[in-house]
Amino acid sequence: MWGLTNKKTLSLKAFNDYLSDRYLFHLHTFYTDGKLSVEDHFRFCTENGVQTLMFTEHVRKELKYSFRDFVAEIKACGKKYSEVNYLIGAEAKILPGGGLDIPEEILNDISLIAFACHGFPDNTNLWFDSFSKLFEDKRWKNYYRVYVHPGRFLQKRNWLEDHTPLLEKLIQKAISEGVYVEQNKREMLPPASIILPSDKSIVGFDIHRKEDFEKVLTYFQGR
Numbered sequence: 001m002w003g004l005t006n007k008k009t010l011s012l013k014a015f016n017d018y019l020s021d022r023y024l025f026h027l028h029t030f031y032t033d034g035k036l037s038v039e040d041h042f043r044f045c046t047e048n049g050v051q052t053l054m055f056t057e058h059v060r061k062e063l064k065y066s067f068r069d070f071v072a073e074i075k076a077c078g079k080k081y082s083e084v085n086y087l088i089g090a091e092a093k094i095l096p097g098g099g100l101d102i103p104e105e106i107l108n109d110i111s112l113i114a115f116a117c118h119g120f121p122d123n124t125n126l127w128f129d130s131f132s133k134l135f136e137d138k139r140w141k142n143y144y145r146v147y148v149h150p151g152r153f154l155q156k157r158n159w160l161e162d163h164t165p166l167l168e169k170l171i172q173k174a175i176s177e178g179v180y181v182e183q184n185k186r187e188m189l190p191p192a193s194i195i196l197p198s199d200k201s202i203v204g205f206d207i208h209r210k211e212d213f214e215k216v217l218t219y220f221q222g223r
Contacts, residue, residue: 015144018085019202022220023052026091026114026148026182026204031065032058035209038073042081044213048220052085056114056148059090060101067106087111091148093118096126098133100140112144115179117153124163127153131170135177146180146202147171151189160191168194175200185219186212 027041028034041053057070071088078086089112092102115134120127151167154160167190171181181196186206205216
């Protein structure tokens with residue numbers, strides 16, 4: 001098997017085919033706040049029958065690490081563990097107004113963008129409008145887009161219970177624009193009351209450390 005790094009090489013059917021088998025989505029490494037190497041992820045997949053890795057390392061416009069080195073390490077591991085498919089993506093935070101905190105120089109190296117909410121102003125209208133604009137933004141429509149840990153903005157402020165209908169509306173907006181929505185198994189988001197369509201949802205484990213692999217195995221055993 002092989003890896004895909006260019007967004008133009010990945011069809012919607014191929015992406016959905018990956019989701020029909022065992023995969024790991026939403027991964028972090030030593031390059032940012034993870035405690036695992038790139039090879040640790042490949043090794044886990046090889047040992048546990050996982051067909052596809054989808055890397056989503058944190059990025060900012062001003063990177064504090066070499067994304068080029070990150071990509072090179074993934075490709076090297078892809079050759080060593082050739083039975084594992086891999087996708088190179090990035091987790092980029094939304095900016096007020098709907099922009100993304102992502103460096104231009106990595107855009108040709110990735111096929112997937114995880115839309116995240118970190119450090120956002122305490123304004124639900126701004127949050128909703130900014131994500132709506134981001135989902136609509138044609139600039140990102142050639143990438144595979146995933147709305148990750150949906151509802152974290154509300155949960156961290158203890159607003160989730162009162163604003164679940166607003167989150168559901170935002171999720172519906174994402175899906176209507178072709179954006180996948182993560183079922184985040186680390187934070188259990190979105191809440192169970194929001195039912196995601198199977199063809200537009202993706203399970204994310206938000207893996208940072210070795211212990212997180214145990215949760216992945218428990219999930220696989222329960223399916």
